[in-house]
Amino acid sequence: MRLCALGSGSRGNATLIDSGSSRILIDCGFAARELAERAEHAGFDLATLDAILVTHEHGDHIRGVGAVARKYNVPVYCSHGSQRSGKLGNLPAFHCINPHQASYNIGDIQVEIVAVPHDAAEPCQFVFSANGKRLGILTDLGCITPNIIKAYEQLDMLLLEANHDTQMLHDGPYPPALQARVGGDYGHLNNQQSMSLLENINSANLQKLILGHLSEKNNHPDKVIQALHERCEHLTDRYQILQQDYVSDWFAID
Numbered sequence: 001m002r003l004c005a006l007g008s009g010s011r012g013n014a015t016l017i018d019s020g021s022s023r024i025l026i027d028c029g030f031a032a033r034e035l036a037e038r039a040e041h042a043g044f045d046l047a048t049l050d051a052i053l054v055t056h057e058h059g060d061h062i063r064g065v066g067a068v069a070r071k072y073n074v075p076v077y078c079s080h081g082s083q084r085s086g087k088l089g090n091l092p093a094f095h096c097i098n099p100h101q102a103s104y105n106i107g108d109i110q111v112e113i114v115a116v117p118h119d120a121a122e123p124c125q126f127v128f129s130a131n132g133k134r135l136g137i138l139t140d141l142g143c144i145t146p147n148i149i150k151a152y153e154q155l156d157m158l159l160l161e162a163n164h165d166t167q168m169l170h171d172g173p174y175p176p177a178l179q180a181r182v183g184g185d186y187g188h189l190n191n192q193q194s195m196s197l198l199e200n201i202n203s204a205n206l207q208k209l210i211l212g213h214l215s216e217k218n219n220h221p222d223k224v225i226q227a228l229h230e231r232c233e234h235l236t237d238r239y240q241i242l243q244q245d246y247v248s249d250w251f252a253i254d
Contacts, residue, residue, distance in 0.1 A: 002252040007036040008212035009244030019130040020108040020114030032067040045182040054078035056120035057085035116141035142187040159210040163188035164218035195231040199225025212242035
């Protein structure tokens with residue numbers, strides 16, 4: 001499997017997963033035209049998509065879902081709560097997923113749905129398995145639960161949120177109510193929470209750690225790197241940090 005982040009942050013999120021024979025887009029927080037431009041930059045043909053998976057209904061994750069699904073006739077998978085928001089528009093095909101159901105397959109990719117605490121209706125994240133490898137995506141959650149730790153064990157690749165530095169959030173431009181939301185149990189992971197997850201999962205097989213969804217106002221890559229060196233030194237030779245305005249390289253599992 002391989003992964004490419006077409007964008008990661010509060011202004012838009014979209015991630016491609018490619019097993020070689022099956023291709024999935026996780027979220028589409030960009031307008032259809034911008035997504036197509038980003039996909040072209042990654043050398044990816046959106047017409048080959050097998051599915052679009054939606055984590056939750058916030059605009060930075062679903063802005064272009066309906067338009068992209070209709071243009072390329074791609075089925076959309078999301079929770080009942082996300083679908084009921086009415087923000088996805090008319091879809092060519094819709095599959096309701098339950099964060100508490102057993103895993104299911106899209107082509108040769110097995111998809112495990114993981115319920116997460118976030119201020120949305122039935123938000124979820126995903127762990128993908130194919131060709132004997134496991135790849136996890138975990139963003140947009142305010143705290144780590146025992147179920148999350150269990151689900152993200154023994155990964156070969158992980159895209160993990162490191163949204164904010166707590167001091168920068170406190171000193172930053174957000175009003176108190178928004179600070180409380182972002183820093184609360186149903187908001188976003190701060191750098192130290194992300195490091196705690198990494199300390200509590202078995203990362204012996206982890207080949208690549210991709211840190212994303214960094215706040216442009218409340219975090220800085222240097223803060224993330226410092227936290228990683230202080231608490232997870234064993235992973236400092238295998239990490240990458242995503243940026244909002246740039247399409248990432250393709251990250252492949254050996």
